[in-house]
Amino acid sequence: xxxxxxxxxxxxxxxxxxxxxxxxxxxxxxxxxxxxxxxxxxxxxxxxxxxxxxxxxxxxxxxxxxxxxxxxxxxxxxxxxxxxxxxxxxxxxxxxxxxxxxxxxxxxxxxxxxxxxxxxxxxxxxxxxxxxxxxxxxxxxxxxxxxxxxxxxxxxxxxxxxxxxxxxxxxxxxxxxxxxxxxxxxxxxxxxxxxxxxxxxxxxxxxxxxxxxxxxxxxxxxxxxxxxxxxxxxxxxxxxxxxxxxxxxxxxxxxxxxxxxxxxxxxxxxxxxxxxxxxxxxxxxxxxxxxxxxxxxxxxxxxxx
Numbered sequence: 001x002x003x004x005x006x007x008x009x010x011x012x013x014x015x016x017x018x019x020x021x022x023x024x025x026x027x028x029x030x031x032x033x034x035x036x037x038x039x040x041x042x043x044x045x046x047x048x049x050x051x052x053x054x055x056x057x058x059x060x061x062x063x064x065x066x067x068x069x070x071x072x073x074x075x076x077x078x079x080x081x082x083x084x085x086x087x088x089x090x091x092x093x094x095x096x097x098x099x100x101x102x103x104x105x106x107x108x109x110x111x112x113x114x115x116x117x118x119x120x121x122x123x124x125x126x127x128x129x130x131x132x133x134x135x136x137x138x139x140x141x142x143x144x145x146x147x148x149x150x151x152x153x154x155x156x157x158x159x160x161x162x163x164x165x166x167x168x169x170x171x172x173x174x175x176x177x178x179x180x181x182x183x184x185x186x187x188x189x190x191x192x193x194x195x196x197x198x199x200x201x202x203x204x205x206x207x208x209x210x211x212x213x214x215x216x217x218x219x220x221x222x223x224x225x226x227x228x229x230x231x232x233x234x235x236x237x238x239x240x241x242x243x244x245x246x247x248x249x250x251x252x253x254x255x256x257x258x259x260x261x262x263x264x265x266x267x268x269x270x271x272x273x274x275x276x277x278x279x280x281x282x283x284x285x286x287x288x289x290x291x292x293x294x295x296x297x298x299x300x301x302x303x304x305x
Contacts, residue, residue: 002249003087010081011073013257014227017264023267025198039227046220049106055111056211058115064111065214065221070102072228079235082256083160098138101188104225105121105131108213112210116274123209126279130194133286134184135198141177144170144300145195158236160252163243171303178240183289185233185267187282189226192271194282234263261268 032073034042039058053061077087077095109127112120125227145157156162167174185195190207192216211222242259246252277285 003085005082006081006253007076007087010079010231011228014231015043015224017260018230020229020261020264021271023270024265025272028269028272039223043202043220043224046215046223047217049216051214051216051218054115055166057114057213060107061111062218063212064107064114065225067107068227069102069221069225071100072225074231075100075232076228078154079232080155080159080239081235082249082253083158083163083239084154084249084253085159086155087298089153089155090194092152092159094142094152097137097154098142099145101229102131102135104229108210108222111214115213117213120210120212123206125205127190127210130187130282130286133283133290134187137180137286137289137293139182140290140297141180144177144293144297147297147301147304160245163239166240167243169304173296173299173303174240176292178237180289180292180296181233181237181240182266183286184291185230185237186270187287187289189230191267193274193277195286196271196276226290234260234267237263252287257304 013255016036016039021038022038023033028099036098078093078097080086105127110125112124112127131277142152145166146152148166149156151157157166170177186192190197195206195208195290207226211219238256238259239262242255244255246255
């Protein structure tokens with residue numbers, strides 16, 4: 001029951017935390033910014049509208065939002081939020097989760113290509129290219145965690161007390177993993193410096209260009225799925241940077257959501273102090289995450305010996 005309550009809380013709070021990024025960016029720009037409940041207002045407004053479909057689209061276009069949201073929801077069910085046991089867990093589930101995220105991305109890309117728009121095809125090509133490097137990084141981190149724990153389960157890595165054990169075993173090289181995860185967070189969620197979600201310029205858009213033809217409830221499902229996906233990666237970073245347990249589930253949950261707010265604030269600060277990279281520089285930035293994960297794995301293997 002506790003896991004179910006925490007999962008429901010995560011789904012409800014994901015749009016709120018995403019709005020925190022907007023507040024931080026507004027602060028750096030000397031503005032007041034939108035209210036923290038802006039994403040809830042937006043979702044409600046979109047659900048009240050109707051969806052418009054082009055005559056050139058097929059059922060793939062309608063399936064894209066539903067599959068992407070379902071994949072994000074399923075992934076959260078296996079996530080040990082605040083160090084608490086997840087709703088579901090089994091040995092090897094982390095492989096399933098990586099491919100579920102890939103499935104959601106595939107249907108988003110397929111829906112963009114289904115519009116027969118070269119504009120959306122451009123964004124789909126970029127979305128297919130950059131996450132490939134992120135997947136390589138994630139599998140490298142998975143190799144490291146498997147060596148340290150001997151298990152292939154997200155709960156075995158991030159449940160209460162497990163992150164602290166990872167730090168005690170791997171030591172300082174785990175800092176590389178934290179940075180790699182943060183780079184993956186920015187890339188997978190199309191944030192600055194990989195993409196700028198606030199712009200609508202043709203040469204800079206990745207995620208936004210793929211969903212231009214979606215409207216009403218379909219667009220709301222895409223937005224909610226994006227909030228949940230960002231929450232997933234931010235949770236992984238939070239659990240690593242604060243691996244401590246206070247001995248009380250309520251205290252651990254409170255501490256977790258405070259640390260999570262700091263991670264979202266860090267995303268906002270990053271978007272405020274950095275400019276978006278040129279497209280030919282983005283692969284080099286993303287490859288940095290793989291290099292960090294690779295060095296962390298090699299150094300840890302040598303340290304264990």
